[in-house]
Amino acid sequence: MAVSGSGRMSPNFTNVGTLTAPGSTQFTANSKLVVQTDGMTKIDKLAIPIGGASISGSGTRLEITNPGGVIPVVGQRFLVLSGAVTGQFAFVIGATLGNITLVPTYSALGLELVAT
Amino acid sequence: MFLTAAGAEIANFGTLNIDGTTARTSNGLGRIVNNSTGSLTHGSTATTTLNAALSNLGTVMSFAGVLNLPLVNQLDPVNDRVTGGVWIVEATLRLPANMTIVRNAGSITLGQLGSIQQSSGVDGFLLQTNEAPGTVAIQQTRSLGVVVNQGVLRAASGSLTVSAYTQTAGTTEVMKGATLVGASGPVQIVAGEIGGLG
Numbered sequence: 001m002a003v004s005g006s007g008r009m010s011p012n013f014t015n016v017g018t019l020t021a022p023g024s025t026q027f028t029a030n031s032k033l034v035v036q037t038d039g040m041t042k043i044d045k046l047a048i049p050i051g052g053a054s055i056s057g058s059g060t061r062l063e064i065t066n067p068g069g070v071i072p073v074v075g076q077r078f079l080v081l082s083g084a085v086t087g088q089f090a091f092v093i094g095a096t097l098g099n100i101t102l103v104p105t106y107s108a109l110g111l112e113l114v115a116t
Numbered sequence: 117m118f119l120t121a122a123g124a125e126i127a128n129f130g131t132l133n134i135d136g137t138t139a140r141t142s143n144g145l146g147r148i149v150n151n152s153t154g155s156l157t158h159g160s161t162a163t164t165t166l167n168a169a170l171s172n173l174g175t176v177m178s179f180a181g182v183l184n185l186p187l188v189n190q191l192d193p194v195n196d197r198v199t200g201g202v203w204i205v206e207a208t209l210r211l212p213a214n215m216t217i218v219r220n221a222g223s224i225t226l227g228q229l230g231s232i233q234q235s236s237g238v239d240g241f242l243l244q245t246n247e248a249p250g251t252v253a254i255q256q257t258r259s260l261g262v263v264v265n266q267g268v269l270r271a272a273s274g275s276l277t278v279s280a281y282t283q284t285a286g287t288t289e290v291m292k293g294a295t296l297v298g299a300s301g302p303v304q305i306v307a308g309e310i311g312g313l314g
Contacts, residue, residue: 010311
């Protein structure tokens with residue numbers, strides 16, 4: 001799967017949920033991954049068990065929405081992208097929730113947001 | 117219900133059931149206008165041919181049996197295009213002439229047991245372009261060729277396999293438990309959104 005241009009991917013349009021991509025997924029210039037969190041334990045997740053994700057090009061964005069307004073506690077971790085990840089999103093939008101910042105952390109697990 | 121004279125017209129604003137085993141009109145005379153609030157339903161196991169001119173501004177629902185629609189304003193057999201109307205196909209819907217749905221600007225729900233066929237009975241749903249504001253919801257396991265989406269395309273249940281898929285506008289929705297797979301080419305979201313539901 002490839003998301004490019006002004007294309008957006010949301011693992012779930014209505015609730016917090018998981019979308020499993022059947023193969024490798026590319027985010028290229030100006031594309032967006034939009035995730036929703038409940039601020040407590042749940043966040044939308046894009047699972048890519050085969051092939052992983054590659055993020056490249058300028059203007060790629062990870063957008064976080066928190067419609068309930070619940071603020072996570074420090075140390076809370078949210079896995080938003082599972083699978084191998086190469087590259088990083090150029091911008092993270094909506095990462096500040098009250099006095100907490102969700103910091104993107106890329107690891108072998110994928111991409112987590114860590115409340116700090 | 118029979119329309120037996122040229123110029124005779126039924127304007128439906130409610131629910132009009134057209135069950136039965138025989139043609140419901142006389143050789144193309146008269147017409148039925150299914151208005152925006154109207155539902156035209158076929159729920160019997162019979163084969164029914166509605167051979168008056170039909171204008172579907174509302175909803176046509178095929179729940180059982182076979183519904184032949186040889187003369188419909190919104191089904192364009194020359195361009196293999198649905199130009200409008202809502203079409204809910206839970207049973208068999210047969211299209212005019214040898215039309216195959218290749219382009220859609222209406223709203224089509226292809227149910228779990230639904231079958232859209234050419235007048236000859238062969239498969240008549242080979243969607244290639246879903247135009248805005250077209251909506252297609254597929255509730256069955258289905259294979260298509262190269263698909264371009266500019267409207268709303270919903271993989272509602274089962275597995276929707278496409279040779280390749282490009283979205284240049286609009287939305288692709290993948291319901292919980294359903295899958296959308298590019299078999300031999302990529303699923304490309306150039307604009308608009310793709311996401312899960314449920």
